[in-house]
Amino acid sequence: MTGSTTDVSIVPGLFGADPLEYGRAVGDVSRTDADLLHLDVMDGVFVPDISFGLKAVKSVRKAFDRRLDVHLQVTRPESHIDGLAEAGVDLVSVHVESTPHIARLLRDLEKSGIAAGIALNPGTPLSSVEEIAHLVEQVVVMAVNPGTSDFLPYTVDKIRRLRADLDARGLGHIRIAADGGVTAERAAALRAAGADRLVVASALFQDPAGVESAFRSLGAIAAGA
Template identity: 80%
Template sequence: MSAPTTIVPGLFGADPLEYGQAVADVAAAGAELLHLDVMDGVFVPDISFGLKAVASIRKSFAGRLDAHLQVARPEVYVEGLAGAGVDLVTVHVEGTPHIGRVLRELERSGVAAGLALNPGTPLSAVEEVAHLVEQVVVMAVNPGTSDFLPYTVDKIRRLRTELDARGLDHIRIAADGGVTAERAAELRAAGADRLVVASALFRDPAGVAAALRSLATAAAGTR
């Protein structure tokens, strides 16, 4: 696997009273991609970033924005998120019976697409449409919880093998949930070349920039 490891800050892991500073910190640290968990209180219990918040973050962050839709009926969010300036929208296959339609709408809106899988959702759920996306996100926790599920490591490994066998080695695999420096190398070795890090990043007493460096070093196996 040739793609370098990208540590992706998950803004939802920051203190809500400090979101503005958190965005400034990851921007100053040179983060390439910022992960925004858009939650509707239905698909998961929490409610998070709405369109106004996303548009505001867009003004403060020059890198790419990935809106991770943890929502029911993701199709109703596509137009608004495109208008808010996101670069990538990741959609849970469990959130809609019409995943192909949502991916088509994203293509028409000029926004890159991703697919997300809950821990209990089989890889076959993305088989028919994986070639249409930039990334597949494998949830390593059940959405709305924080308990890391070790069996998802093998799921990542099997997904990488399947994508590579189909000539889809350009598709990035992101591990999301419970990602720490201690788990980074294992997830990378399994095939995850994007590691979404939330609490472990923003709660590190060393600060965001140092935490990003530490996570990247750990993922490379040189920690």
């Protein structure tokens, strides 16, 4: 895993970088030991923002030689799977709110050779993943409402309850990713609650100390070092 500990990963979220500096930002991440780079694919419908399209994903794929983690925040996510598979994406997380056929979509990801994740908006109950959690590598718990930056403290307890449920069901190997508003001040609490992947965007790419230094610092803080 990444970061400065063996049990928590700092996952850079490229959307937090200056859009004029995306290429340099990917290079900065490559100089860390991050094993995942997180790309938010947004369509302006499911969430207000529009972000990386397939062409951008392919370009990042060429520039980054480790795993690409795509967070699909789109309507009709099934229409994106073939293109993402062709682009060489490694992990795709799909919102349970975005499709009535989440189990079928997870199966399609498996058939395409892509590891699957499921994502939950803050107001979506944990019960919505109960029947499908065993099919995925990770569950992404949004700590903000998508398209906003306001951290919602109650999501920390949501992560805690999810971790307890997964462990009780013998699914402790499934990763929990906290996404949205993750900062140095919140990292330790999120990890203590059971998140073992912390998706860090603005707090990483806008740190005056630079990406490499911020990455090391966040990993140490999350680990309680």
